[in-house]
Amino acid sequence: MIDFVRQMPAGDTHERSVCATCGFIDYQNPKIVVGSVVSHGGRILLCRRAIEPRQGFWTLPAGYLELGETAEEGARREALEEAEAAIAIDGLLAVFSLGRIGQIQLIFRASFEAAAEPHFAAGPESLEVALFEWDAIPRDRIAFPSVHWALSAWRDAEGRALGLPAGNPVETIVP
């Protein structure tokens, strides 16, 4: 019988859900969302969500990081999946901590890999994908608060170099 109770395991510093029958500890950890603010000539790439939650609202290309990929690889994959956009990352724009929903979001600043001929289109999770001038962003149709925060962070950082934190030695990324 599974019967979870809140208790602090020996040696721990936080209460966990522990099965009163077998002692299994159900650790709940934050999940990692990776995404990017992709811009081109001052315009910003947004995707209109084809799926719930917030279907029909606009968001950045972003999603859960998968096992075996780097944060940058995950952000590039999400841009491909949701916007069919091959992107080049130039820095880490924001780290958002969403305690209530158990997420850490790593949001990169990016441009199109083929800057001369940027390609984008709606992937299966998007109804449409478009580049918006800053003043034309549909602010009342944005899917999540963190999209507003990321857009503000992008605007604040405009024209400034971002720190790109050090990453792994390349050969060490082993799925």
Added chain:
Amino acid sequence: MIDFVRQMPAGDTHERSVCATCGFIDYQNPKIVVGSVVSHGGRILLCRRAIEPRQGFWTLPAGYLELGETAEEGARREALEEAEAAIAIDGLLAVFSLGRIGQIQLIFRASFEAAAEPHFAAGPESLEVALFEWDAIPRDRIAFPSVHWALSAWRDAEGRALGLPAGNPVETIVP
């Protein structure tokens, strides 16, 4: 009966462990480790591990991010727990992606909050805690490869401003 098979759920892009009996999808996501390279007058704070894995080896104050805290709060908590050190974070030094063990590590650069009188001591998970001159770091007694990477990143960034990515609006951090 629980009988997991690898298959790609409808609408997904990756294979998952799916229970053949009930359809439960066991998503495996990377976990987030937060830590810091804390320095004082060019010396670096290391903790000798009191626990497995790698008991007796030296590491940075670091550990799993808990639900409801920001990455910076997590790094500060770990420094308090493992080294009884109150630290001040000045930038994000590195983001390491450890696919094989399913971790993303966010490593900050930090100093002691009370720089005039730095305090540190072994917390329950440390055998001892010490400040090491760069050349005196016990390189053959380091617990994990990512500690070497973080130390190299710290050295590479010495004297340089780090980008501190934007964070949440303060009032939005809701556990």
